[in-house]
Amino acid sequence: MDLRKAESSAKLSPLRVNPNAVFLNIPYDEDFRPLYLAYIVGLCMMDMKPWIASGVPGGRRRLSRILELIQRCRYSIHDLSRVELSPFGLGTPRFNMPLELGMTITWAELKEKSHTWFVMESAPRRLDQSTSDLGGTDPNIHFGTVEGVLSGLRSAFVHKSSPPVPKMLQAYRIVESNVQKTLEDAGTHDIYAASVFKELCFVALRASQLTLLEENQ
Amino acid sequence: MTPTIGVFDSGFGGLTVLKALMERMPGARFVFLGDTARLPYGSKSQRTIARYAAESAQFLVNQQKAEFLVIACNTASALALDAIDSAVDVPVLGVIEPGAAAAAEHSKTGQVMVIATEATVQSHAYAAACKRRGLHGVEKACPLLVPLVEEGWTDHPVTAEVVRIYLEELLKEARGAGQTPDTLVLGCTHYPLLRGVFERAVPEGVRVIDSAEATAAEAARRVGSVPGAAEEPRIRCFATDSVEKFERLGSRFLGMPVGRVELVDLGG
Numbered sequence: 001m002d003l004r005k006a007e008s009s010a011k012l013s014p015l016r017v018n019p020n021a022v023f024l025n026i027p028y029d030e031d032f033r034p035l036y037l038a039y040i041v042g043l044c045m046m047d048m049k050p051w052i053a054s055g056v057p058g059g060r061r062r063l064s065r066i067l068e069l070i071q072r073c074r075y076s077i078h079d080l081s082r083v084e085l086s087p088f089g090l091g092t093p094r095f096n097m098p099l100e101l102g103m104t105i106t107w108a109e110l111k112e113k114s115h116t117w118f119v120m121e122s123a124p125r126r127l128d129q130s131t132s133d134l135g136g137t138d139p140n141i142h143f144g145t146v147e148g149v150l151s152g153l154r155s156a157f158v159h160k161s162s163p164p165v166p167k168m169l170q171a172y173r174i175v176e177s178n179v180q181k182t183l184e185d186a187g188t189h190d191i192y193a194a195s196v197f198k199e200l201c202f203v204a205l206r207a208s209q210l211t212l213l214e215e216n217q
Numbered sequence: 218m219t220p221t222i223g224v225f226d227s228g229f230g231g232l233t234v235l236k237a238l239m240e241r242m243p244g245a246r247f248v249f250l251g252d253t254a255r256l257p258y259g260s261k262s263q264r265t266i267a268r269y270a271a272e273s274a275q276f277l278v279n280q281q282k283a284e285f286l287v288i289a290c291n292t293a294s295a296l297a298l299d300a301i302d303s304a305v306d307v308p309v310l311g312v313i314e315p316g317a318a319a320a321a322e323h324s325k326t327g328q329v330m331v332i333a334t335e336a337t338v339q340s341h342a343y344a345a346a347c348k349r350r351g352l353h354g355v356e357k358a359c360p361l362l363v364p365l366v367e368e369g370w371t372d373h374p375v376t377a378e379v380v381r382i383y384l385e386e387l388l389k390e391a392r393g394a395g396q397t398p399d400t401l402v403l404g405c406t407h408y409p410l411l412r413g414v415f416e417r418a419v420p421e422g423v424r425v426i427d428s429a430e431a432t433a434a435e436a437a438r439r440v441g442s443v444p445g446a447a448e449e450p451r452i453r454c455f456a457t458d459s460v461e462k463f464e465r466l467g468s469r470f471l472g473m474p475v476g477r478v479e480l481v482d483l484g485g
Contacts, residue, residue, distance in 0.1 A: 206441050
């Protein structure tokens with residue numbers, strides 16, 4: 001039976017900005033998995049709600065889903081680590097992240113003060129060459145490390161209360177140790193699948209709660 | 218720092234699942250919603266059930282801040298789990314998969330009997346979940362049991378006789394198909410109150426699986442350790458109608474007073 005209409009009627013509430021939601025514009029590749037987990041854990045520990053494009057239900061075109069996410073999220077993070085030539089296939093760089101950053105900047109310019117975006121990079125000073133029009137933007141450099149991502153998140157959301165990086169790392173390790181089981185439960189190897197992302201966010205939230213509780217005791 | 222777990226049912230039978238959850242996670246915070254205004258789901262179309270269930274789930278997640286959702290309703294689990302999962306951004310657990318998984322764990326013959334309401338049986342959700350685990354499931358609708366439970370006749374000779382007849386018919390059907398089932402799954406959230414009746418009525422060697430208990434065990438595994446186990450469980454109950462009936466009958470299902478039930482309007 002076709003449930004699409006029922007599903008869409010249930011989920012299409014008016015576009016409201018979630019003040020704690022963060023759209024993660026990141027590469028979905030195997031090597032990025034640790035940093036993907038770091039983003040989820042770091043944001044959950046700062047009481048923020050991460051979102052990725054695959055986490056949005058519905059069969060609409062991907063760009064439409066992304067545009068809706070940008071509008072719903074108060075913040076976005078654009079990781080431009082993959083501007084280098086890919087070692088696989090035709091060796092092309094990934095343009096998705098800059099494209100979605102462009103969409104976000106347009107939205108943020110149109111809706112002044114309703115959206116704040118941050119750029120993350122793995123290499124210092126590369127942004128000046130790859131995307132020189134972003135001159136004046138200070139990216140947070142994570143050097144391709146989990147600690148770098150967690151530290152970068154603290155810098156980006158400096159106005160939010162955030163635990164120290166070692167505490168975040170503690171929660172990160174809990175989540176990391178649950179990844180295999182989460183994938184098995186979901187019956188997939190794809191860590192970026194919507195169901196896995198949702199479950200990882202919950203595990204991160206629980207890890208965050210338990211880690212911070214331990215700190216307070 | 219304690220997790221908030223949302224529990225949803227079309228009525229209040231799901232309180233048996235809440236009871237099992239509270240036993241497994243006494244330190245957690247629970248928010249229960251019974252969509253009593255739109256009861257029974259079993260007579261509605263799949264599309265309507267999906268819409269009702271998604272709206273209820275959104276209430277628990279968006280307004281009550283549930284971080285994990287348990288669908289303590291067999292009909293919604295069978296017919297609307299995907300729609301609920303699409304409507305909220307937290308993990309969702311239905312009652313059917315854990316019930317089938319528990320059956321798979323305990324069955325030696327690989328042949329299982331499932332009793333449920335008419336709508337759940339018609340969906341064949343249990344049979345499909347059993348098949349995915351290499352089991353063969355024979356299902357039977359037992360429409361008289363819900364009214365008997367709600368009447369409070371959980372330990373009554375009439376109920377025992379009704380259970381005996383249903384089981385006799387089910388076993389006859391299974392044996393007629395050349396099967397020797399060794400497991401009986403209680404596929405309705407009202408039935409845990411009749412567990413003792415069933416355990417006395419099944420032939421020797423047949424194990425009774427309570428899907429409410431199996432669901433609570435799976436939820437506890439996924440939620441992980443909940444600190445503050447010594448604390449008094451915290452529950453908040455909402456209903457979309459008939460709060461007095463909910464308060465009156467709810468304690469029977471929960472095994473303790475449900476307290477004040479809050480009325481909520483989810484629309485049409």
